[in-house]
Each structure stands twice: as C-alpha cells, then as structure tokens.
Amino acid sequence: MPEPRRGRRPVVRDERITLAHGAGGKATRDLVAALFLEELGNELLAPLGDSAVGRPPPGRLALTTDSYVVKPLSFPGGDIGELAVNGTVNDLAVAGARPLWLAAGFVLEEGLPVSDLRELVVSMGAAARRAGVVVAAGDTKVVERGKADGLYVTTSGVGVLEHDVELGSDRVRPGDRVLLSGTLADHGMAVMIARGDLKLEGDVASDTAPVHELAASLLTLGDGVRWLRDPTRGGLATALNELAGQSGLAVRMRESALPVEPAVNAACEILGIDPLYVANEGKLVAVVAENVAEEALALLRRSPLGARAVEIGVVEAEPEGMVLLDTALGGSRIVDLLVGDPLPRIC
Amino acid sequence: MRFVDEYRDPVLARSLSAEIHSLVTAGEVVRIMEVCGGHTHAIYRHGLEELLPPEIELVHGPGCPVCVIPMGRVDDAIAIAETEGVTLATFGDMMRVPGGRGSLLEANARGADVRMVYSPLDALELARREPERHVCFFAIGFETTAPATAVTLLRARDEGVANFSVFCNHVLIEPPLRAILGTPGLRVDAFVGPGHVSSVIGTDAYRFIPEEFGRPIVVTAFEPIDLLQAIVMLLRQRAEGRCEVENQYTRVVRSEGNRRALDAIAETMVTREDFEWRGLGVLARSALSVRDDLATFDAERLFALPGARIEDPKACRCGEVLTGQIKPWECGVFGTACTPERPLGTCMVSSEGACAAFFSYGRLRRPREEAPVGA
Numbered sequence: 067m068p069e070p071r072r073g074r075r076p077v078v079r080d081e082r083i084t085l086a087h088g089a090g091g092k093a094t095r096d097l098v099a100a101l102f103l104e105e106l107g108n109e110l111l112a113p114l115g116d117s118a119v120g121r122p123p124p125g126r127l128a129l130t131t132d133s134y135v136v137k138p139l140s141f142p143g144g145d146i147g148e149l150a151v152n153g154t155v156n157d158l159a160v161a162g163a164r165p166l167w168l169a170a171g172f173v174l175e176e177g178l179p180v181s182d183l184r185e186l187v188v189s190m191g192a193a194a195r196r197a198g199v200v201v202a203a204g205d206t207k208v209v210e211r212g213k214a215d216g217l218y219v220t221t222s223g224v225g226v227l228e229h230d231v232e233l234g235s236d237r238v239r240p241g242d243r244v245l246l247s248g249t250l251a252d253h254g255m256a257v258m259i260a261r262g263d264l265k266l267e268g269d270v271a272s273d274t275a276p277v278h279e280l281a282a283s284l285l286t287l288g289d290g291v292r293w294l295r296d297p298t299r300g301g302l303a304t305a306l307n308e309l310a311g312q313s314g315l316a317v318r319m320r321e322s323a324l325p326v327e328p329a330v331n332a333a334c335e336i337l338g339i340d341p342l343y344v345a346n347e348g349k350l351v352a353v354v355a356e357n358v359a360e361e362a363l364a365l366l367r368r369s370p371l372g373a374r375a376v377e378i379g380v381v382e383a384e385p386e387g388m389v390l391l392d393t394a395l396g397g398s399r400i401v402d403l404l405v406g407d408p409l410p411r412i413c
Numbered sequence: 414m415r416f417v418d419e420y421r422d423p424v425l426a427r428s429l430s431a432e433i434h435s436l437v438t439a440g441e442v443v444r445i446m447e448v449c450g451g452h453t454h455a456i457y458r459h460g461l462e463e464l465l466p467p468e469i470e471l472v473h474g475p476g477c478p479v480c481v482i483p484m485g486r487v488d489d490a491i492a493i494a495e496t497e498g499v500t501l502a503t504f505g506d507m508m509r510v511p512g513g514r515g516s517l518l519e520a521n522a523r524g525a526d527v528r529m530v531y532s533p534l535d536a537l538e539l540a541r542r543e544p545e546r547h548v549c550f551f552a553i554g555f556e557t558t559a560p561a562t563a564v565t566l567l568r569a570r571d572e573g574v575a576n577f578s579v580f581c582n583h584v585l586i587e588p589p590l591r592a593i594l595g596t597p598g599l600r601v602d603a604f605v606g607p608g609h610v611s612s613v614i615g616t617d618a619y620r621f622i623p624e625e626f627g628r629p630i631v632v633t634a635f636e637p638i639d640l641l642q643a644i645v646m647l648l649r650q651r652a653e654g655r656c657e658v659e660n661q662y663t664r665v666v667r668s669e670g671n672r673r674a675l676d677a678i679a680e681t682m683v684t685r686e687d688f689e690w691r692g693l694g695v696l697a698r699s700a701l702s703v704r705d706d707l708a709t710f711d712a713e714r715l716f717a718l719p720g721a722r723i724e725d726p727k728a729c730r731c732g733e734v735l736t737g738q739i740k741p742w743e744c745g746v747f748g749t750a751c752t753p754e755r756p757l758g759t760c761m762v763s764s765e766g767a768c769a770a771f772f773s774y775g776r777l778r779r780p781r782e783e784a785p786v787g788a
Contacts (some may be wrong), residue, residue, distance in 0.1 A: 340458075395426045395637050397460020399774040 076100040083178040088208025101180070102204055105187045106194065110167065110202035118202035120167065123226050128163035130154060131222040137215045139186060141260035143252070143271030146219060147190035149347060152276050153298065154223040155197040159278035160294040160350065162233050162285055163225030168194065169203035170221050175214040186217065197276035199223070231285055235312035237292040243359035244317060244379040247280055247350040247372040248273070249325045250302055254344035255333045266336065268329045275348030280372050283365040284350075290358035295351050303342040303401045305351055306389045314386050319379035319401070321394045342391075343404050353381060420636030421459070429641035430464040436648035437468040444470045444600050445647060446737055448590065449607035450477030450765025451635050457774035459637040469644065472600070472737035473760075473767030475589045475693060476607050478554040479506045480759040480766040483689040484723040486582055487512025490551045493580060493716050494525035500543070501580075502536035503551035505529045510762050513723040517551075533565035533579070540569075540577035547576045549712045552583055557609040559583040559701060560674035563681040566703065569710055580712035581682065581703050586610050587618065588699035589690060594626040596736045603647040605640065606632035608662045615670025616660045623656045634662040681707055689722060691759035692731035729758035734767050741768040748772060 076099040086093040103111065110118040134150040144152075151168065158165040170190070174183065194201055252273040259266050277296055284291045297305040302324075306317045326334075326341050334341045348371065354362045359377060366372030389401040437443065447453060453473045456462065462471060475481060487510055494501035494517060501517070508518045508529060521527040526546075530536050533550045540548035552562040562579060569577045586607065593599065606619055611632045622630045629650045633643035643661045650656060660666055681704055688700030703711035712718075725731065729751065730744040741747050741760065751757035753769045760768035 391460075393458075393460040394423055395421055395459045395461070395464070396423050396430075397463040399457055399460045402773045 105191045106201040108200040126227040128161045128225040130157040133220040144274040147186035148193040151193035154221040155276045156296040158225035159281040165225040167202040171205045173218040176211040240383040242381040245352045248374045251341035251344035253347040273348035277350045290355040293353040301343040316382040420638040446472040446601040447605040448474040448476040457770045477765040479763040484512040489718040491520045500526040502530045556613040563677035566681040578712040583701040588696040604630035611666045631659045731758035741771040
C-alpha cells in the first residue's frame, strides 16, 4: 500500500463508512492511515506491507484465531474492539503462551458511523497495550448495508511459550483441584441485558480482560499446573465437560463455592438461565495438583483480576467423562453439555 | 439473593428432609407426582431426590407446556412463519421443538421469519413497529400464560392493530389430570400441584382430585424448600388420614384464583371441543381458542393451516412416563434414539420434560448396571 504523500496528513472526512472505504483506493488508504495506523500504530504495522515481518523470541510458538460478532458493539464493561483483543490474547494465554502479535481483519457494514469505528479501534489499541501485544497486521473490507451488524472483526494471534510445561487434559489426574479466577457469567448477561429486548435493567458489566498475567503466574508452578482454559462461549460447564470428555475423568464442583455477582444471579434467575453456561471473557479456570492448590490460589489472588479466585472443585476418577455438581441444598446433579443456545424457559 | 436464598437454605432443607424421613414407613413406597415441569426442573437442578428416603418416589407429570404441543401444531406454526410477509413470534423454548417438518429454528434457517419474544405484548409491539409485516404470536402454555395472551388480544382490539394475530394453543390443566387419574392401574398416591397455574385458577379448582379420585394434592411453589415442605404436608395428610387440597404457595395463590385474569381469558377465548396432546392423545375440552368476536386476530382463521395430525413415534412411551407407569429409562429409546438433541417424544423436548430433565441432570442416580448407552 502506498504511503501517504509527504506533508499531507490523512484524514477521514466521511461521517459514515461507504463501499469506497473497502475498494482499496484513496478512501481505503486514508482510513488505514488516519484511523487504524493512528490508533494502533507500531513498528510492525507501520510499513503497511502485505505481511508484518518480525523475529519471535526463542521458544515454542502458539497460533490462534477467533471471530467477534457481538451485538451490540458496545456494552457495559467493554466493546467489540476490546473483546477482540482480550479474547485472542486469552486463547494464547491458556495455551501457556506469552501473547506477542495480533492480526485484525475487519468486516465493516456500509453506513457504520466513522466515529463509532474510531471508538472501537481506540479501545482495541488500549486493550492491546494493556495485554502487551501489538496489532501487527490488518485488513479492512466493507459489505453492503444490512450484510453485517455494523462490524465484525477477526483477530489472529501469535504467542511464545518460554517454558517447558506441557499443559493438557492428558496431564490431569484424580485428586487435582479446579480453580476459578473470579465471578461467573458477567459477560454473557451484560450483553444479553444490553441488547435491550429483555426489558431488563441491571448493574451488570462484562468482565472482558486479558488473563495472560494470571496464566503466567500459574506457570511458575511448573508441572503442578495441568490444564488452563478461558471459559468463554458455553461457560464454565462447557469448558469442564470438554476436560472431562477428553481426560475420561470426572469433575465434581461445589455449587456453594461458585462466585456469581448478585445482580448477575438475579438476571439469570429471572430468565431461567444457568450461570454455569453463560460466557465469561476475563476468567481463567485452572486444574492444578493438590499439593500446589493453595499456592496457586495465592498467586491468582495477587492480581486484581484474580482477587476473587476460589477452588471450585476436584477431579475424580469416576464417573468417567462427567461433570457433577454438589448442590448448595445438599443434593447433586450432572452438569451436561448444553443443547443449542441457552433459550430462556417460559415458566 | 433475597427472596430466593431463603428458599434454598441447606439447614432448613436438612430439617425438612429429616421430617420426611420420620414420616415414611420403611418399605412402604409413596408415589408423588409433580404435575408441573417447573417442579421437575427444580427437583433435578437442586438434586432434591438425594434428600428423600427411598420410600418417596417422584413421578414427573405432564405440566411442561412446550412438551405437550403436538407435532402437527408445530407444522402449522411453521406454515404461518413461511407465509410471505409474516413474522412468527414465540417463546424461546418453543423454537427447538420438532414437528413433522423440523423445528421453528430450522424453519428460520430456511428463510422463515421466526423471532423469540418474552411476552405476547412484545409481539404486539413488534407489530406496531413493523406495520408492513403481519406478526403472529404462537401462544402456548396453561392457564399460567393465557391471561397475558388475553390481555394482548384485548389491547390489539382496543388499539386496532390490524397486522397482529394469535395462533392459540393454550391448554387447560384439569383435563390431563383427569386423564392421568383415570388411567387403569394408576401408580400415583399424591400430587404436588402446580404453583403458577394455581395463581390463576385457585386451589378450589383441584377439589375433584381428593373428592372424585381420593388423592391428596398440595399446591406448591418452585423453590427446593417449597417442594420439601409440600412433601411433608402430603405425608402428614396420609399420617392423619386426611385427603384434601392444601396450599403451600400461600404467598401467591388464593383459593378462588385471580378473578381479573380469569375474566380476561373468558373475554377472549373459548374452550375447544377437543385438542390433541403430545403423549396423551386427544382430550375433550382441554384447550382454548380465540373467541368469534376476535376472529380478525385469530391465526387459525386468517391462515390456511395444514392441520395434519402426526402420530407420536411408535417406539416412544411418553404416555406411560407421563402417567407414572414407567420411569424414563425404562423406555426402549431413552438415551439412544431419543436424546435432548434429537427428541423423539414429548418428554425429551424441553428441559422441563421428565425424560430430558432425567437425561441431563439425574441419570447418575440409577444403579450402575442400568447406565444408559452413551452416558
């Protein structure tokens, strides 16, 4: 892509995104230079080449990708820009990697206010700085009005594993402890309420945040840390069901230990939704060896993001592949995979 | 959470559990049917059965409004949704229920306009907002949800909203109860009565159960403590030789019900000659339709509906599950051909259905040698 001419500071004069912004010509160039480069600029992105070129630090590399299609674009506690950085950072973090570089692909809908786009890109830049990553490459396409909910963004990420700890469900053993870094269901309920069609109001904010520092702190425990996951779509229940399914072991949770904000719990009750299945965007669930569980909790609690970290359960040998919940009332039940979306019950 | 935590107090639960244990006679099984799907869901969600002695056997009844809608009616709803210029609005639960031609969710994927709402008034609002489309509300539910549909119909009439209609599938609680009570070899000794339905129809509506069928019933709220208390009340009735209608849900339910809600239903709907129930077959005078004077809001008159009757699959034994004659896992297709992802029968359809609740939450409690395939 040609550099803007010397002496002319590129500006986006249009109030709204038009198909011209995606045509690859002058409008595209100005949008990239005046908006993306200005807000996300860094050494890798600045040359605006077809690929960003850089040298990774020594270690194993991790590569991930995720698309973000959240509606509405902004919600209490965050927006799609912040989410697109944190979500991909977290996927790298739970693989044990230190996040390095992101690539962002934007699909913009014709008519999107440029000021809205700028706001989202600004928060993307802020999130990237917070997580210690750079947006090293990007792409923009524009689709006709009605073909996207304002904006979709896909972020891919590269991270480096600077240690030899092997994480995975095959390393989990009966007796291991399950830790959770904080409250459940904040993101999913915040977005559901922000959509406005529930006529529900509540002081509920998304938890979107990067968990790479929490993950890194646990990795100092070496082989004592077995498995990490960020319980996003499908919530904690889905993440633990994957663990149980892959390891052939059982996970037994204690309902009374599960932290849920009162307003979130109330919204879930009203809608008949189980917080165990609701998305989180700034939480870490970890399986660690029993003998390091206390230390792991202390490490998590050192960070404000992990201040409410708790042990929520234990890994058991049986029943094979199942997640169980000891209810607060004194009973127990299976926590199964959800069928489809969590559609609210009616009565 | 206030107003909820009180009803989930483990200390109170243990003391009620102890009382239940003291009220049963060793080896003498008492079969209690909870009529309402909300109760079934609560029982499994809180693992309530583990607090009960083996002498208490819970039988899960027919009170899931989603589960009882026959497949032919789902196909009718799909036909409405596929009509050019029509939006079908319904509750989220109803979207996944399979008819003969798939579910509403699948119809939506094929291009029909099906939208999820939380109340019929939201559907009316949709009609006002999109005057160029016709919005049809797929109304389901017992007397619990019928008043909201009734109020919506009245408002549509008063405000002259011409692009709105109701596909009425409201059902009544008494006919299926009579059908169950009349089953030869009925294996139910007592009933936990539905809470929300009763807030509309009142507790007096159940007097036929002790008077004609000699079974006690306690109208009950939906929290675990409520359910345990109801079981205590039923066992006390037995111990004291009483057989009557009692009200555990006094914080909401009155003996005479809610007059205004009943009036709204009467003003907008009439009882049908008969209606098909999934799992129970055709029951006389068991459902409601829109009154003649509101014909312009009645989807059954506005649309040409297929109206086909689709038999429940032969292998499905939902009828026997609903009447307490077999447990979910005693059905040959439970957990194999019939799962929550691909339900064959009504009881597997929604999380409040007896089989689905058992499949999702409870299948651990069975003796190991019976463990279902694929569990």
